[in-house]
Amino acid sequence: MTQQMIPEQPAQADAGANVWKPARRITALSVGLVLVAILVLTALLAPLLAPFDPNIQHIELRLLPPSGAHWLGTDGFGRDLLSRVIYGARPTLLLVSLILILTIPVGLLIGISAGYIGGWFERILMRLTDIVMSLPSLVMALALVAIMGPGLMNGALALAFTSWPPFARQARAETLALRRSDYLAAARMQGIGGLRLMFGHILPLCLPSAVVRAALSLGGIILASAGLGFLGMGIQPPTAEWGSMVAEGSKVIFDQWWVAAAPGGAILFASLAFNLLGDGLRDKMDPRHGN
Amino acid sequence: MATDAQTLHQQHNHLKTQHTDRLTAKDLTIYLPGERPLELVKSLSFNVGQERVALVGESGSGKSLTARALMGLLPHPCKLRASELTLGDNDLTTLKEREWSRLRGNRVSMVMQDPKHALNPTQKIGKQVEEPLRLHTRLGRKERQEKVADMLNAVGLPNPAFLQQQYPHQLSGGMGQRVMLAIALINDPQWLIADEPTSALDFDMREQVLGLIERLVEQRNMGLILISHDLQQVAHHCERVLVMYKGELLDELPADQLAQATHPYTHTLWSCRPSKFTHGERLPVLDRALLASLKKETRHD
Numbered sequence: 001m002t003q004q005m006i007p008e009q010p011a012q013a014d015a016g017a018n019v020w021k022p023a024r025r026i027t028a029l030s031v032g033l034v035l036v037a038i039l040v041l042t043a044l045l046a047p048l049l050a051p052f053d054p055n056i057q058h059i060e061l062r063l064l065p066p067s068g069a070h071w072l073g074t075d076g077f078g079r080d081l082l083s084r085v086i087y088g089a090r091p092t093l094l095l096v097s098l099i100l101i102l103t104i105p106v107g108l109l110i111g112i113s114a115g116y117i118g119g120w121f122e123r124i125l126m127r128l129t130d131i132v133m134s135l136p137s138l139v140m141a142l143a144l145v146a147i148m149g150p151g152l153m154n155g156a157l158a159l160a161f162t163s164w165p166p167f168a169r170q171a172r173a174e175t176l177a178l179r180r181s182d183y184l185a186a187a188r189m190q191g192i193g194g195l196r197l198m199f200g201h202i203l204p205l206c207l208p209s210a211v212v213r214a215a216l217s218l219g220g221i222i223l224a225s226a227g228l229g230f231l232g233m234g235i236q237p238p239t240a241e242w243g244s245m246v247a248e249g250s251k252v253i254f255d256q257w258w259v260a261a262a263p264g265g266a267i268l269f270a271s272l273a274f275n276l277l278g279d280g281l282r283d284k285m286d287p288r289h290g291n
Numbered sequence: 292m293a294t295d296a297q298t299l300h301q302q303h304n305h306l307k308t309q310h311t312d313r314l315t316a317k318d319l320t321i322y323l324p325g326e327r328p329l330e331l332v333k334s335l336s337f338n339v340g341q342e343r344v345a346l347v348g349e350s351g352s353g354k355s356l357t358a359r360a361l362m363g364l365l366p367h368p369c370k371l372r373a374s375e376l377t378l379g380d381n382d383l384t385t386l387k388e389r390e391w392s393r394l395r396g397n398r399v400s401m402v403m404q405d406p407k408h409a410l411n412p413t414q415k416i417g418k419q420v421e422e423p424l425r426l427h428t429r430l431g432r433k434e435r436q437e438k439v440a441d442m443l444n445a446v447g448l449p450n451p452a453f454l455q456q457q458y459p460h461q462l463s464g465g466m467g468q469r470v471m472l473a474i475a476l477i478n479d480p481q482w483l484i485a486d487e488p489t490s491a492l493d494f495d496m497r498e499q500v501l502g503l504i505e506r507l508v509e510q511r512n513m514g515l516i517l518i519s520h521d522l523q524q525v526a527h528h529c530e531r532v533l534v535m536y537k538g539e540l541l542d543e544l545p546a547d548q549l550a551q552a553t554h555p556y557t558h559t560l561w562s563c564r565p566s567k568f569t570h571g572e573r574l575p576v577l578d579r580a581l582l583a584s585l586k587k588e589t590r591h592d
Contacts, residue, residue, distance in 0.1 A: 205411075
């Protein structure tokens, strides 16, 4: 019985493979990539895609339900919600890229130098990292924005301040493992040392996992930036921003649900896109999670 | 035309590396510090000029530690002391890290065991071969490129232009070891330390790579310290042999007299390898009790 079963199974698998061959395998990575690409394109082409100006108010058209003219309805000032959601992708992506530009270099610099130099230097840097890591991200960001004043740049700075520690810890752990590797020993035998070794040889080896880490944390960063906007600490109105749009919509959520649902859906979409991308990248680049 | 340039280049090397400097160690001791310091290498003395010397011994006899000490790269807790440890006119016991960096890869280079692990997986071959040049010389980009191509030719790698664009995982073990050699030799160092350069290769490849090392060292008038546990194999390629056992230098003799070695340990090492002459016979086994008693005698002297 079993002997008959065994040859059958591969045949079935082959047949399945043939059916699916024309289409590429659908993975978290490919779905994530497509979604992120849609998001980026939307942000870039917002003026072409948006049917209306996102900031022009028509009080007579306020709080209209979704219809043929206004696909997602209008908000409390009669502005077209679809246009505002499309334009809202811009500050979100801008904020996310600002945060990445700020956090990855700082995290890698601290992590690699701590791991490479070691001793007291490492202890001080890593305890500092632990301290920042233990602070609740959004609360800390709120406090910073309260001090510095709301705005895109300050929001990015505040969120960046609390999101570099994971990068530093990961880079340090990898540097520690790399320090004992043969190729770094070989590099030192050629007289390569100090900064050249840290940034010419260790950094490229830490970079892939930092990228994966970044992609994984992007979903959380998007939620945090929307949270800042919701609390009125992000980009100020009237600029279209998903978080503050949800906040406006929540006032009328029981009668005109679409005002909050449209930007909420956009946040969900963006967060999901980056999470899928991060998961896919991790599966692809980290052998420990591979199949 | 290309060969002309190559010979010219080699002549230039020849002039540059003509030297009388010696690598000298006297009473070199490597130990683990602590309440009761543990001596891993015990007062080793040797002297290497422009010659090929083999450093032979079992695993754990301190060969690699000695080599690392000569590069100033002892593993973390280990420390060394020596009444003299000089490389030319440099006193290696007092060098600062910066001065070491200037020495390594420039006047003394090292080739490690396994090219699979010793080449950086994220960088192209060309870049890795070029890096010592960028560090230690002030050559322009074009001159560096020329030197890299020449060097890859010299270690017997075909099609350097193509190879420079490759990553280490795309090479075979033998090619990898040749690339390692190219990296070590690109700055025309005065000494090459090869730490079991062939142990990751198969038998045919070993002979080839050892032959290549011998030839290059000869051409460039360098000194070679070849570390190995295979006495018979290195004997062909070296002039002098130092035999180490448990951190001590047991025997030192010219390679052509190995067959008549008088020291029992050297003799056993020499004859313990199976061959067609030993077919059907028992191979000699090391008599460690005898060795220990010999050691005691020398202590009493």
